[in-house]
Amino acid sequence: MAAILTQAPASPPARSFPGISRFCSVGRTLEILSDAWSFMVLREAFFGARRYEQFQAVLGLPRTTLAKRLNHLTELGLLQRIAYSSGALRFEYRMSQAGLDLFPTMMVLLAFGDAWLGGSDKGRPPLQLIHKECGHACSPVVACSACNGSVDLHDVQYRSGPGAGSSAEVAERKRSRRASDPGVLERGRPCSVARTLQIIGDRWSFLVLREMYFGVRRFDEFQTNLGIASNILTDRLQRLAGHGIVERHAYQVRPERFEYRFTPKGMDLYGSMIVMMRWGDKWLSAGRPPLLLRHRPCQHDFHAQVVCSHCRQPLDAHNVTYFTRYALPGAAATHAVERPVSDFGAEEN
């Protein structure tokens, strides 16, 4: 992961706002994930794709786009390039530990998407997870690393960690290179993770959500904390309301003033945020997390972990398998790469 650490930060932010470094590990993690092509390459790597042709077959990306993303993810330290043929130089790409550690993030984004954004699939999530260790179908649950109890928005206290304020530049550095067509994220596979990223992967939307998790509710507070232009803020709040993440409540009549509160759906998204934060803290913060979390029910500092809803043991890339309408259990990768992209949609009929 040295590559990441030496890359950041490129330049100091032009402006500095008090709230900007909050949760910055999440911002950095999102920046990686919400590049549509990088996300899809990682997703296929989790499904077992290793060789260029396998990625190519399921994603159908232009050669140079795919090669660039594989290189980029290798530079970031998420994939490792390993020669598999000594004669002609042939490489395959395997998940590094940092890449494998993104698995809980993928799981929890998936669970959110399945719970709240499915809909189009007759009520069935596209993927059913099986925890191999207990053998049960399960859903991922965000839990406290100290007591293993579930964690929600109101259970957590915050204080600045050793890396506070040191790294806001990364989130500020550039706009997300997210592909403009949101549907592109679901290319090849219907995917609840992609649907979730479409909501939170936009930088300003993410920053607005982050402020709300810290208790910010009013328009002028968002503006002060984020230095966001009012038309952009209006747009993002409307968009989040449109997605059912926030609701507008009048708190004053004359003149009419509103504040924004989370819906249950918005509160549920919180788990994804702190799971991403854990990954960013571990791999992008050089051991200096910007923010420390304390779990009120057990009164211990903690990080978020993702556990099996059935047996409450941690879920990781090695102990979870998938059952899906689109790829059979145990054969996900092979099944997927043997089929042209268009077949995935055709199976719906």
Ligand SMILES: [Zn+2]
């Ligand atoms: Zn706890």
Ligand SMILES: [Zn+2]
């Ligand atoms: Zn289990």
